[in-house]
Amino acid sequence: xxxxxxxxxxxxxxxxxxxxxxxxxxxxxxxxxxxxxxxxxxxxxxxxxxxxxxxxxxxxxxxxxxxxxxxxxxxxxxxxxxxxxxxxxxxxxxxxxxxxxxxxxxxxxxxxxxxxxxxxxxxxxxxxxxxxxxxxxxxxxxxxxxxxxxxxxxxxxxxxxxxxxxxxxxxxxxxxxxxxxxxxxxxxxxxxxxxxxxxxxxxxxxxxxxxxxxxxxxxxxxxxxxxxxxxxxxxxxxxxxxxxxxxxxxxxxxxxxxxxxxxxxxxxxxxxxxxxxxxxxxxxxxxxxxxxxxxxxxxxxxxxxxxxxxxxxxxxxxxxxxxxxxxxxxxxxxxxxxxxxxxxxxxxxxxxxxxxxxxxxxxxxxxxxxxxxxxxxxxxxxxxxxxxxxxxxxxxxxxxxxxxxxxxxxxxxxxxxxxxxxxxxxxxxxxxxxxxxxxxxxxxxxxxxxxxxxxxxxxxxxxxxxxxxxxxxxxxxxxxxxxxxxxxxxxxxxxxxxxxxxxxxxxxxxxxxxxxxxxxxxxxxxxxxxxxxxxxxxxxxxxxxxxxxxxxxxxxxxxxxxxxxxxxx
Amino acid sequence: xxxxxxxxxxxxxxxxxxxxxxxxxxxxxxxxxxxxxxxxxxxxxxxxxxxxxxxxxxxxxxxxxxxxxxxxxxxxxxxxxxxxxxxxxxxxxxxxxxxxxxxxxxxxxxxxxxxxxxxxxxxxxxxxxxxxxxxxxxxxxxxxxxxxxxxxxxxxxxxxxxxxxxxxxxxxxxxxxxxxxxxxxxxxxxxxxxxxxxxxxxxxxxxxxxxxxxxxxxxxxxxxxxxxxxxxxxxxxxxxxxxxxxxx
Numbered sequence: 001x002x003x004x005x006x007x008x009x010x011x012x013x014x015x016x017x018x019x020x021x022x023x024x025x026x027x028x029x030x031x032x033x034x035x036x037x038x039x040x041x042x043x044x045x046x047x048x049x050x051x052x053x054x055x056x057x058x059x060x061x062x063x064x065x066x067x068x069x070x071x072x073x074x075x076x077x078x079x080x081x082x083x084x085x086x087x088x089x090x091x092x093x094x095x096x097x098x099x100x101x102x103x104x105x106x107x108x109x110x111x112x113x114x115x116x117x118x119x120x121x122x123x124x125x126x127x128x129x130x131x132x133x134x135x136x137x138x139x140x141x142x143x144x145x146x147x148x149x150x151x152x153x154x155x156x157x158x159x160x161x162x163x164x165x166x167x168x169x170x171x172x173x174x175x176x177x178x179x180x181x182x183x184x185x186x187x188x189x190x191x192x193x194x195x196x197x198x199x200x201x202x203x204x205x206x207x208x209x210x211x212x213x214x215x216x217x218x219x220x221x222x223x224x225x226x227x228x229x230x231x232x233x234x235x236x237x238x239x240x241x242x243x244x245x246x247x248x249x250x251x252x253x254x255x256x257x258x259x260x261x262x263x264x265x266x267x268x269x270x271x272x273x274x275x276x277x278x279x280x281x282x283x284x285x286x287x288x289x290x291x292x293x294x295x296x297x298x299x300x301x302x303x304x305x306x307x308x309x310x311x312x313x314x315x316x317x318x319x320x321x322x323x324x325x326x327x328x329x330x331x332x333x334x335x336x337x338x339x340x341x342x343x344x345x346x347x348x349x350x351x352x353x354x355x356x357x358x359x360x361x362x363x364x365x366x367x368x369x370x371x372x373x374x375x376x377x378x379x380x381x382x383x384x385x386x387x388x389x390x391x392x393x394x395x396x397x398x399x400x401x402x403x404x405x406x407x408x409x410x411x412x413x414x415x416x417x418x419x420x421x422x423x424x425x426x427x428x429x430x431x432x433x434x435x436x437x438x439x440x441x442x443x444x445x446x447x448x449x450x451x452x453x454x455x456x457x458x459x460x461x462x463x464x465x466x467x468x469x470x471x472x473x474x475x476x477x478x479x480x481x482x483x484x485x486x487x488x489x490x491x492x493x494x495x496x497x498x499x500x501x502x503x504x505x506x507x508x509x510x511x512x513x514x515x516x517x518x519x520x521x522x523x524x525x526x527x528x529x530x531x532x533x534x535x536x537x538x539x540x541x542x543x544x545x546x547x548x549x550x551x552x553x554x555x556x557x558x559x560x561x562x563x564x565x566x567x568x569x
Numbered sequence: 570x571x572x573x574x575x576x577x578x579x580x581x582x583x584x585x586x587x588x589x590x591x592x593x594x595x596x597x598x599x600x601x602x603x604x605x606x607x608x609x610x611x612x613x614x615x616x617x618x619x620x621x622x623x624x625x626x627x628x629x630x631x632x633x634x635x636x637x638x639x640x641x642x643x644x645x646x647x648x649x650x651x652x653x654x655x656x657x658x659x660x661x662x663x664x665x666x667x668x669x670x671x672x673x674x675x676x677x678x679x680x681x682x683x684x685x686x687x688x689x690x691x692x693x694x695x696x697x698x699x700x701x702x703x704x705x706x707x708x709x710x711x712x713x714x715x716x717x718x719x720x721x722x723x724x725x726x727x728x729x730x731x732x733x734x735x736x737x738x739x740x741x742x743x744x745x746x747x748x749x750x751x752x753x754x755x756x757x758x759x760x761x762x763x764x765x766x767x768x769x770x771x772x773x774x775x776x777x778x779x780x781x782x783x784x785x786x787x788x789x790x791x792x793x794x795x796x797x798x799x800x801x802x803x804x805x806x807x808x809x810x811x812x813x814x815x816x817x
Contacts, residue, residue, distance in 0.1 A: 049812055051791040054770035059676065070683040075694055082691040082698055085683045180800045223794035344804040348788050349795035383799075388769035388788045401649040401742075401761055402735065410655060410786050414804065439685065491694040 002277060002286040008032045010558065011276055011291035013263045013306065014298030016098020017544065018530045018551040020245035021156070022295050024215065025555035027254035031562055034289060035246075035255065035297075036278055038262035039064075039095030043242045047232035053387040057230040062102045064092035068281075069441040071301060073492045075453040076430065077318065083439050083447065089491070090498040091230070092299060096259060097242040099299070099498065100544070104229040104352030104384060105205030105238055107159045108541035109150045109549070111363040112143035112168045113375075117537060120364065121374060129374070131457065135328055135427040136374075137536050140508035140517040143168045146549055153548030154203075157239035158211035158219045161203030166359040179208045179222065179354050184345055184417060188356050188381040191475035197360045202380065203545070204353030205239040215248035226385020228352025238352070261287075264443050266294055266310040266527065273312075273527045279443055293526045293558055296504075297551075300533040304433050304503035305448040313514055313523055316432050318451075324514050326433035328502035329450065330538040333458045333487060335377060335421030335465035339478025340395055344414045347386040355382030361421075361468055362540040373457045375424035377465035378540040379472065386413065395480055419473045421465025425501070425538040428455050433503045454490050462487040499543050504533035506550075508569075518557030518568040519550060525567050530554040628666040628775060631673035632704065639665060640727035641711045646764040648734050656785040657778070664767030667776030668707075671763070677704040699751050703759065710756035713748050714741070772811050783809040791815070 010026050012019040015037040023033045055061045064087075072081035093099040113120055118136045121129055130136050151171050161174035178201035181189070185201075192199040206222040213219065220237040228238060236243045249255035265277040267288065275290035296303040307313050307325055316327035359365055361376045368374060392409035393416040399405050436449035454462075463486070470483045507513025510522040519534060521527040530551050532543040539546075557568050633639045643665040652658030659665065675681060679702045688700045699706070717737050718726035726734065740746050744754035767776030769783065771790065777783060783790050789807035791814065798805050 049815060052771055052812055054766060054774060058766060058770075060681070065681045066683045067679075067681055073695055075692065079692060079695075080689060082689055082695045083683045083685070085696060085698065086679075088696060182800050183802050221796075223796045224799040225792065225794055344787075346795070346799065346801070346805055349799045349805075354799075388783060388786050389766050392765060401738075401764075403651050403653055406650055406653060406658075407655065413786050413788070438687070489694050493694070493696045 002288050004288040004290065007275070007290040007292070008034045009291065009562065010034070010293045010295060011036060011289050012295045012297045013276060014038075014098060014296070014302065015096055015241070015246065015257055016093070016297070017100040017241050017245070017548055018554070019098075019295070019297035020100075020241035020249065021153075021548065021551035022297055022530070022555045022558065023249035023255050024245040025552065026558055026562075027249045027252040029559050029562075030254065031559070033249065033255045034291070035257045036261040036263055036276065036289065037096055037257060037259045038281060039259065041257070041259045042096050042101070042232070044232070044234065044236045047234040050231045050234050051225065051227050053389050056102075057387060058389055060087050060091060060230070062093070062095060062230065062232065063087055064094040066092075067442070069447065071448045071450050072436040072439050073450045073452070075451075075489055077451055081436055081449045081451070084492050088493045089496050090500055091495070092301070096246065096257065097232075097240050100241045101232050102230050103205070103544060104382075106353045106355070106542040107154065107157060107161075107203045107205050107545040107548075108378075109146075109168060110143075110539045110541060110546045111359070111365075113363040114537070114539045115139045115141055115143050115146065117375070124364065125368060129368070133429045134457070135429055135512075137328075137427075137505075137507060137512055139536050140506055140513065141553075146553070147171055149549035149552040150545065152552045153545065156213050156215065156244055157205050157548065158207050158213055159203050159205060159239070160208040162201045164200050164357075164359060165198040166362075166365050174203060176208050176211050179204050179206065179351065180224070182346075182350075182354065182383055184347075184383045185354070185356050185381065187417075187476045188419065188472065191472045192356075192358055192379075194475060195472070197358045199356045199358040202353050202355040202357045202382070204351070206351040206353050207237055207239065213244060215244065216251075217244045217248055219243060222351050224349055224351050224354065226348055226350050226387070228384060262443065263306065264309070264445060266296075266306055266312060268310065268312055268524060271524055273524050293528065293562065295554070295558065296527075296529040297531065300500045300503060300531055301433070301448050303529055303531055303533050305435070305445075307504065307514070307529070308435050308448070309445050312521070312527070315434060318429055318432060321429065324505065324510070324512060326503050327512075328427035328505045328536055329431050329433045329452060330425035330427055330501045330535065331452060331490070332425050332497050332499045332538055333423040333454060333462050334484070334496055335423055335462045335469060336484050337419055337466060337470035337473045338393060338482045339417045339419070339473040339476060340393070340412055340480040340482070341415045341417065341478055345417070347383070347414050347416070350383035350385040352384050353382070354384060355380055359540075361465065362424075371460070371464065373460040373464065374426060375461070375537075376540055377421035377423035377461060379465065379468055380420050380422060381417065388413065391416075396482055417473070417476070417478070419469040419476070421462075421469050422540050422542070423458065423461045423465050424540045426455070426457055427502060427537050452490055454487055459487045499532070499538060501532045501535040501538040501543060504529045504531070505536045506534040507536060516567070516569045517553070518560075519554040520557055520561065520568050525565070526561065528554050528558055628663065630666075630669050632669045632677060637715070637725065637727065638708065638711050639669065641715050641725070642668060642707070644727045644729075644734060645714060645738060645760060646767070648731065648738055649761055649764045650768050657781050659764055659768060661778060662768050662782055663776045663778040664764055667767030667770065667774055668763045670775050672704050672707055677707075678702055697751075697755055699755075701750050706751055706756055706759060709748060709750065710741075710753075710760065713746060713753070713756075717746055771813075773813050780809045780811060
């Protein structure tokens with residue numbers, strides 16, 4: 001029997017960056033907020049023994065327990081979806097701070113082109129440039145409208161960076177200067193500049209110096225220890241929700257975080273939501289948390305699943321094209337080239353976002369008239385700290401085990417660099433999220449089902465970005481350059497990226513979006529859904545900068561709604 | 570898709586080797602195979618792990634029940650990561666004990682992975698769908714290697730010459746050896762990954778004896794900071810340190 005709790009003003013489902021930002025902003029305004037987090041409470045004190053590649057990077061100690069919940073996957077509608085039994089292609093997070101705990105900290109702003117991709121593409125190249133079946137659409141908001149929220153997120157997180165010469169206009173510089181430009185980064189910079197490109201220091205959430213943010217929270221200077229992605233930071237030097245927005249919210253006295261609280265249903269009555277039902281994962285006691293406003297602030301996949309199991313909104317149907325929930329699911333594709341060098345380099349040192357990036361081939365920063373793809377890829381290098389279990393690079397003619405492998409992998413561990421191309425992913429009518437008819441989670445709910453494959457667009461862009469990466473790598477002085485293999489079918493097994501997007505898209509039209517540009521649900525005006533699920537397509541960047549900005553936009557909408565109610569648009 | 574396409578792929582290797590191209594030419598050059606006596610600890614096992622304290626707790630089998638299985642495992646890992654002039658191989662590093670100890674816990678039981686049925690064989694892009702956990706997969710793989718050795722050479726796997734072991738391992742890698750429930754290339758991928766994990770994980774897990782895996786590779790292990798040297802042009806040789814050094 002579910003126990004009904006006292007009503008609060010706002011309940012958020014999930015406490016990572018978006019849940020933390022919404023909580024901090026609303027609590028500062030005097031709203032009573034409860035954050036429900038299905039994982040554990042954790043913070044800097046829990047990361048003192050974090051330099052453990054095996055536990056955290058190989059066995060995924062900070063990630064979701066898949067025995068309780070995973071997704072099912074198939075490449076096409078003709079196949080039967082089967083469970084993702086082990087973590088692979090992407091790493092689902094769990095616990096206070098969410099992925100914001102174990103991210104690398106690359107913190108970009110999407111381009112002006114991203115927010116108006118359909119209109120700008122049609123205007124420049126004509127309507128025929130967009131291939132059949134691609135559900136390209138504007139986001140219902142422009143870059144200029146987003147700019148103050150980007151600025152706000154960068155200030156909260158203290159981002160270290162320098163202005164991107166090919167990015168959108170900025171109202172302010174980054175709050176802290178860029179990280180150290182190491183010899184490895186300098187090789188990339190010189191090669192890119194010699195080709196006439198515009199490399200810049202990657203905007204980083206590993207801070208170049210100690211910084212106090214506008215909420216009064218301190219983030220410390222990065223020590224370049226080489227353990228960021230898949231790890232928490234033992235110094236409090238990687239900007240994360242649990243050292244910034246969560247304590248800022250708690251300081252107000254208006255915020256309560258409840259951990260081990262797994263939300264299983266959004267409760268709806270008429271055209272309003274009334275709260276959520278959740279299960280304490282330790283005791284299995286069920287609770288109902290009534291609230292005036294419900295905000296879905298969990299990961300892309302879980303936000304979509306909760307709407308589906310709660311029957312809110314219309315499920316996308318690829319046969320008819322009707323429905324918006326689960327539509328526009330996108331991923332990313334990773335191009336690039338490996339370079340084998342003669343000289344030893346300090347590849348084991350670094351930081352997650354210690355790197356350089358260039359946008360000469362991203363967005364519409366170059367002419368696409370003769371290309372058989374739209375958008376593009378950010379070309380990058382990082383020195384994020386190679387670790388010995390995961391990094392055993394050998395040239396193609398070397399076997400993968402035995403004496404020759406041992407010698408070569410040890411030799412090249414400190415003599416191998418990678419230049420990558422992070423490629424945009426555009427929505428295709430056959431790629432979508434829905435509920436699985438067969439497999440269930442630990443609480444009896446259906447698993448989310450993912451139907452996804454790379455498109456011809458992805459394959460063409462991958463080839464293009466791999467060629468550009470290989471040219472730079474050659475100029476950097478590699479004695480052997482090995483380009484990435486040709487892109488074939490999407491495979492759920494090898495790790496690629498945790499940049500899943502779409503499924504709960506934002507937009508100006510309820511026929512093609514789930515939420516409006518305040519991230520307010522079209523079908524229930526006291527329900528907000530925020531995260532990378534709002535992206536109508538995925539760009540050639542990491543998502544978190546744009547997710548953080550959307551969370552500030554969402555918080556502004558919630559505060560407005562709490563005062564006057566109704567639709568915000 | 571045939572069953573034998575299901576296991577080891579180049580992409581599986583990509584995850585651990587960092588590169589996705591090339592083909593296996595052979596099991597590697599002969600040599601480096603040391604006589605292994607399961608009752609005798611390598612001397613390095615007793616050395617301290619950078620703490621300045623005596624750490625003499627013995628290693629022992631927590632999962633395997635008989636030494637033949639453990640010897641087969643040990644010799645196979647040594648062929649994957651052999652002793653050579655750079656330094657110790659898998660056996661001296663304690664890799665077989667690392668794998669045994671890992672199999673006894675959540676890794677061996679796939680405790681944090683989705684193991685609910687139904688189990689269908691799908692496409693290779695959907696990932697492996699076996700109901701077998703790693704304990705079962707390792708036991709079956711080891712027994713199949715031993716059986717294969719008897720069939721081909723009339724000897725147990727652990728008593729084969731190095732090139733004979735390599736021949737069998739290569740056939741496992743290529744998915745050519747018949748197994749029930751899993752494919753031989755799937756097992757080989759597991760075995761190879763676990764071997765590298767044992768060679769390079771922090772010594773607190775029972776492998777990487779004396780941090781010699783890290784020493785060979787010039788990986789300094791747990792270090793507080795590189796802020797003062799990260800922009801140096803010179804390669805930095807740093808004495809490695811285990812997480813055990815934090816224990817008081």
